[in-house]
Amino acid sequence: MPIQVAVLQESRPQEKRVAMVPAVADKLSKLGCNISMLSGAGLASKLPDSAYSNVNFVTSAEQLLADADIVLAVQPPTTSQIALLKPGAILISFVYQHKEADLTRLLCDKNITSFAMEQVPRISRAQAMDALSSQAALAGYYAALLGATQLARILPMMTTAVGSIRPARCLVMGLGVAGLQALATARRLGAITEGYDVRPETKEQAESLGAKFVDTGVDARGEGGYARELTQDEKDKIASVVTQHIQQADIVITTAAIPGRPSPKLISKAQVEGMKLGAVIIDLAAEGGGNCEYSVPGETIQQGQISIVAPLNVPSMLAEHASELYAKNLLNLLQLFVIDGEIKLDWQDEVLAKTVLTHQGEIKPAAVKAALTQQQ
Amino acid sequence: MPIQVAVLQESRPQEKRVAMVPAVADKLSKLGCNISMLSGAGLASKLPDSAYSNVNFVTSAEQLLADADIVLAVQPPTTSQIALLKPGAILISFVYQHKEADLTRLLCDKNITSFAMEQVPRISRAQAMDALSSQAALAGYYAALLGATQLARILPMMTTAVGSIRPARCLVMGLGVAGLQALATARRLGAITEGYDVRPETKEQAESLGAKFVDTGVDARGEGGYARELTQDEKDKIASVVTQHIQQADIVITTAAIPGRPSPKLISKAQVEGMKLGAVIIDLAAEGGGNCEYSVPGETIQQGQISIVAPLNVPSMLAEHASELYAKNLLNLLQLFVIDGEIKLDWQDEVLAKTVLTHQGEIKPAAVKAALTQQQ
Missing domain, CATH: 3.40.50.720 (NAD(P)-binding Rossmann-like Domain)
Structure with a gap:
């Protein structure tokens, strides 16, 4: 069974980026992934459906997310998007947990394995996954x-x-x-x-x-x-x-x-x-x-x-290149655990261990967990 | 008696330029001119009254124009501004006679000597007066x-x-x-x-x-x-x-x-x-x-x-530099006929002869005169 990858349609105002571009879809496809997107999800980045050749376009979020093993996005997903995810699914996006306490708890409760792009450690090996840097440039x-x-x-x-x-x-x-x-x-x-x-x-x-x-x-x-x-x-x-x-x-x-x-x-x-x-x-x-x-x-x-x-959100004003670099950052992160057509999460890997926010019903970073527990 | 120079307040929408900047006011003053402007006329070009040191600021268009020998502007003046000019006054601005037939006739009827900046001939000697070029750059x-x-x-x-x-x-x-x-x-x-x-x-x-x-x-x-x-x-x-x-x-x-x-x-x-x-x-x-x-x-x-x-009106988006270059273009044109503190119009001068639009109740360029007569 190929890995089912769903790319979310961004819904925040002024967000023109999209988490998938044609070149990255081609590469991900070769890694053994089946990619799905909502029709029109790339339009704000000047990418009509026809620009992608290895993507399956669907017309409803239910269709998109029901079977998704991995979900990719730029901005934090909405609560209604999270509600559609299957338990155990992997989410990779910016999460901004310090502003999104409720969302973080929801990801935890839904048993989602979430990787927060803003947490990618600033070490040499992770430079190619560092979306904060690519977008800041x-x-x-x-x-x-x-x-x-x-x-x-x-x-x-x-x-x-x-x-x-x-x-x-x-x-x-x-x-x-x-x-x-x-x-x-x-x-x-x-x-x-x-x-x-x-x-x-x-x-x-x-x-x-x-x-x-x-x-x-x-x-x-x-x-x-x-x-x-x-x-x-x-x-x-x-x-x-x-x-x-x-x-x-x-x-x-x-x-x-x-x-x-x-x-x-x-x-x-x-x-x-x-x-x-x-x-x-x-x-x-x-x-x-x-x-x-x-x-x-x-x-x-x-x-x-x-x-x-x-x-x-200045990177969104350069949505085409911002989407391209961001999608490549995602691809490099995915390559750490999409191996031979299977998902193999190695928690000894410093990048994965530091980027993960929630996994198996737990908030992983100790500081975040303490802060969120205190707030409740 | 010093020459009275009045600088119009621009009134067209989106026009941020002004026909006078402090450095040019200083030079014009040394040529024997008394310069007046409406208070605040430079503001859209980021030039408050306090930025000018050789300008007399007034608060009404009547005050500004009653005694003006020479009137400077960027855009064509309004009919109400022209109504306030004294007969025989000299106007220098863009006029765009091909779009402004009524205005051209009015200048003629009011006996205004008008120089249209868009008519400055494209010859070497007139390069320093060529506002179309300075603004186009x-x-x-x-x-x-x-x-x-x-x-x-x-x-x-x-x-x-x-x-x-x-x-x-x-x-x-x-x-x-x-x-x-x-x-x-x-x-x-x-x-x-x-x-x-x-x-x-x-x-x-x-x-x-x-x-x-x-x-x-x-x-x-x-x-x-x-x-x-x-x-x-x-x-x-x-x-x-x-x-x-x-x-x-x-x-x-x-x-x-x-x-x-x-x-x-x-x-x-x-x-x-x-x-x-x-x-x-x-x-x-x-x-x-x-x-x-x-x-x-x-x-x-x-x-x-x-x-x-x-x-x-793209030059207006760079109003500070556009005003500076335009005011210098005006200064160079003025220097052709403001000599030893007096106005001496020499119609043998090719630049003046080609730039003039109306003088002593006549439309000077033959083609314009023919076109306007035909229209009536």
Whole structure:
């Protein structure tokens, strides 16, 4: 019996991605999987049914999910989708358990083996499964474009018959995957770029992309590749150095998101007041409330002559490539346990052990289990 | 008595530009001009009153215009603004007489000396006054950005942990000032670029920007530098080559605008049907009806999986730089007749003679006069 793989139709507003693209369907099919999707599930990613050659299209969620051994999605499934899953089925998607306590309990109660894509460990071997990184790279690129279209100036130097236009200055705060792509893209467009991060090891990376690094002398390296939380003294010290750079910039792109926690405020209201007329802030940390005190998640606001843009779900704006990279991340994870046409979960595998959220009626990560038990 | 210069507040919807910027006000002031503006007239260009140091701000159009010797604007003035002008005043703005017959007659009847910026001759000496070119350069840059933000793919090659993304293909049709800037910007963003124009001399310019020139294999050069009549075979050959390039592109930017005439249709409905899923057309010729048969001026439409974007007044989206370049164009024109603190119109000057639209109760260009007389 081939493994039955079902791909969910995304239903959250503004979600244009899909968890399966034609090239990945072809590969999964060769691994011994039968893939089913709802008709039209790829359309928002510009993928009509006809673009897929190894997918069985169905017209109802019941049909799709009744026999599914493995269910793939981008966003967390809805409760009604979970209700249709057969007990013991495997789900792979973003789950965001820190926001989705009820959903996590439901997956547990339904005896679903769920893998949460945001939990893929940041180790070398798992890079090819790291969807947070693949999606962040696209978001960083798009942030620079958004900044350029929101700004009423051009980024490159331009020599015209009436004189030269000087290049714009773009400051990127937070030099993870998204920040580095934002720097690279702003630089491509001809801006003078500056990068800032509390982790000093990002200096070399910023400089390799032609950017100047803003050095504040504070080392904030934390566990797991993320920045640790800073003390007030450290924040003040950084602010005084960084304020100057913020206020010289035409575009400021902030990317300091900490999964499961509110985004740190990197730009205060007072700092905004001193910015150049017409400057633009692109806040990529809007999902966690934003890096700027003025940010309103999902909206573009004007504060005096400054525009503050805090878009949600930026990878979805590049749905075709975002779906492609995400589907490939899923494929690489699936290859860890779809072996010779059978599902063989090896819990000694660090990636599976760290990515699993629920299995056989249990919440696996100890911290999550403790937190959810406490809440009840 | 210093020359009284009034800068109009723009009133057309979506017009964010302003005909005066601080640096130009400073220079004009040194030429012996007293500059007045309505308070807040620069705000849409991110220029509050406080940004200007040599401007007298007033609060009513009556105050602004009663004594004005010279009136500057971007868009054609309204009839109520013209009513406030003193007879014999000089107006410099875009007028678009082919769309604005009534306005042209009114300027004539009011005895206004009007210079229409779209009539600045395309000769070397007038390059610094050529607002069509300065604004087109910005529009071309912005068109590439619009294409990149509308496309659900990224433009550059990107190497990720799950493999490489191939660069997007961008075809630019019409290689004037706007088209060349669009090519340059798409190339900066990492796209593979192709340029097409019926004028073979544009080949070298496209190639100097790293683009491939679409070679149809048909040489349309005839005697005296004019295009010769093509045979049906030749027309078919051109169409089939161009179709192939349109249909391989991720982004097509069209820029074939002919002032005062409907834009030629460069992309047929049939050609759109065969385009890549998710492709984007940016039609910069929307003011004249558009270069694509599907274009709806001012709107973004979806035709199957293809997006067709036909924006109006693109330079206004870069209002700060557009205002800066436009104001400098005006300054250079003004310097032809503001001499030693006095207005000295020399009709032997080719630029003034070709740019003037109405003077002393007469419509000056013979063709315009004939056309307007016929209409009555």
